[in-house]
Amino acid sequence: MNLWELAIVVLVSYLIGSIRVGYITGRVLKGIDIREYGSGVTGATNVLRTLGRGPFLAVLIADALKGYLPVLATWAIFGPSGILESNGVQDAHALQVASGIGAVIGHDFPIYIRFRGGRGVATSFGVYAALALPLAVVLVAFGVFIALTLRYMSVMSMITVPLGAIVLLVFALTGADAQHYTYTKTVFGAFATGLVILTHVGNIRRLISGTEPKIGEGGTSHSREPQSRAT
Numbered sequence: 001m002n003l004w005e006l007a008i009v010v011l012v013s014y015l016i017g018s019i020r021v022g023y024i025t026g027r028v029l030k031g032i033d034i035r036e037y038g039s040g041v042t043g044a045t046n047v048l049r050t051l052g053r054g055p056f057l058a059v060l061i062a063d064a065l066k067g068y069l070p071v072l073a074t075w076a077i078f079g080p081s082g083i084l085e086s087n088g089v090q091d092a093h094a095l096q097v098a099s100g101i102g103a104v105i106g107h108d109f110p111i112y113i114r115f116r117g118g119r120g121v122a123t124s125f126g127v128y129a130a131l132a133l134p135l136a137v138v139l140v141a142f143g144v145f146i147a148l149t150l151r152y153m154s155v156m157s158m159i160t161v162p163l164g165a166i167v168l169l170v171f172a173l174t175g176a177d178a179q180h181y182t183y184t185k186t187v188f189g190a191f192a193t194g195l196v197i198l199t200h201v202g203n204i205r206r207l208i209s210g211t212e213p214k215i216g217e218g219g220t221s222h223s224r225e226p227q228s229r230a231t
Contacts, residue, residue, distance in 0.1 A: 002086070005078055005086065005087075005095060006095065006098055009070075009074055009078070009095050009098050009099045009102065010098050010099070010101070010102040011102070012070065012099075012102075013070040013071075013074075013098075013099040013100070013101075013102030013103040013106065014102040014103065014105055014106040014111075015106060015111070016066055016069070016070050016103060016106065017066050017067070017070075017102060017103035017104060017105065017106025017107040017110070017123060018106035018107070018109075018110035018111050018112050018117070019066060019106075019110070019112070020042050020110050020112060020113050020117060021042075021058075021059050021062040021063060021066075022034055022041075022042035022043055022044065022046065022047045022059045022063070022118065023035070023042045023113055025047060025051065025055050025058065025059055026042075026047070026050065026051065029051055029055060030051065032050075034046060034047065034050055034051070035113075035116055037049070037050045037220065038050050038213075038220070041116075041117065041118045041119060042110075042113075042116070042117050042118050043059075043063065043107075043117075043118030043119055043120075043121065043122065044056050044059045044060040044063055044118075044121075044122050045119075045121075045153040045154075046118075047059045047060075048153075048215065049213070049217065059122075060122050063107065063118070063122035063123050063126070064122045064123065064125050064126035064129070065126055066103055066106070066107060066123050066126060067100060067103045067104065067107075067122075067123035067124060067125070067126025067127035067128075067129075067130070068126035068127065068129050068130045069126075069130075070099045070100075070102070070103050071096045071099045071100050071103070071126075071127050071130035071131065072130045073099075074092075074095050074096050074098075074099040075092055075095075075096055075130075078091075078092055078095050079092040080092060089182075090182065090184060093182050093184040093185055094184050096130065096131060096185075097131075097184055097185060097187050097188045099127075100124075100127035100130070100131070100188045100192075101188060101191050103123055103126075103127060104120040104123050104124055104127065104191075104192060104195065107120050107123040108120045108195065108199065119157065119196065119199040119200065120192070120195055120196060120199065121157040121160075121161060121196060124161050124164075124192040124196065125139065125140065125143075125160075125161075125164075127188060127192070128164050128192075131168070131185050131188065132168065132171075132180065132181065132185070135164060135167055135168070136164075139160045139163065139164050142159075142160060142163070143156045143157075143159075143160040146159060146160070147215060151214040151215045152207070152212060152214060152215070153215060154200055154203035154204075154207065154212060155207070157196055157200065158196060158197060158200055158203075158204075161192050161193055161196045162189075162193040162196070162197075164189055164192070165186065165188075165189025165190055165192065165193045166189075168181060168185050168186045168188075168189045169186045169189065172185070172186050
C-alpha cells in the first residue's frame, strides 16, 4: 500500500461522505436549513422528524451508499484482483477501512457546509455492508426491531453500531473466514463505535433525564443564529 493510494482513498471518500443529502433535501422540499430544526443535524433521523417518512427513507439510503460505494470501489480498484492489482488482501482491507473512516468523517464533518453534519450511523452501516454484507443485513434487521420496539433511534444507533464492531472482532478472533473477517476490519468497528457514542452524548443525557424525543417527535424549529453557532 503506497502513501498516495491511502491519501487518495481517504480524500475521495471524505468528499463523497461530505455530500449533505439531508441538507439538500430540506432545501429542495421546503426551502429550510434542516440544521435549524429538531436535533440540529443533517442525518436521516432528523429528516424523519422534520420532513417525514418518504424523505427519511431516501436520505437513509443515500447516506448508507456514501459509505458503501467508496469502500466497495476501493476494493475493486486497489484489491489483489482489482483494476490496479497493486495490493495484497491485508493492504486492500486497510485501504477499505481508511475509505470507510474517511466517508464517516465526511458525513459528520462535511466541508461543504462548515463541518456541521450528522452522526454517521447510516454511513457506518453502509461501510459495514461493504466490509461484511451478511453482518450489515443482520444489523439492519436488529436495528429495525429496536426502533419499532423502543421508538428511540438514538438507542438503536448506540446498540447496533457497537454490536457490529463486536461481531467483527469475534469473527477475527475465531478465525471464521479469515480471508474476509480480518483484524484490520475491526479498526473500523472501533472507530465507528467511538464516534457514534461521542456524537450521541447529548442523546444519552436526554435519555437519562427522560426528555429524548421518540420517533416522529421533536421536528419543530428551534431558535439559533443560522451560522454563527456552527460547531
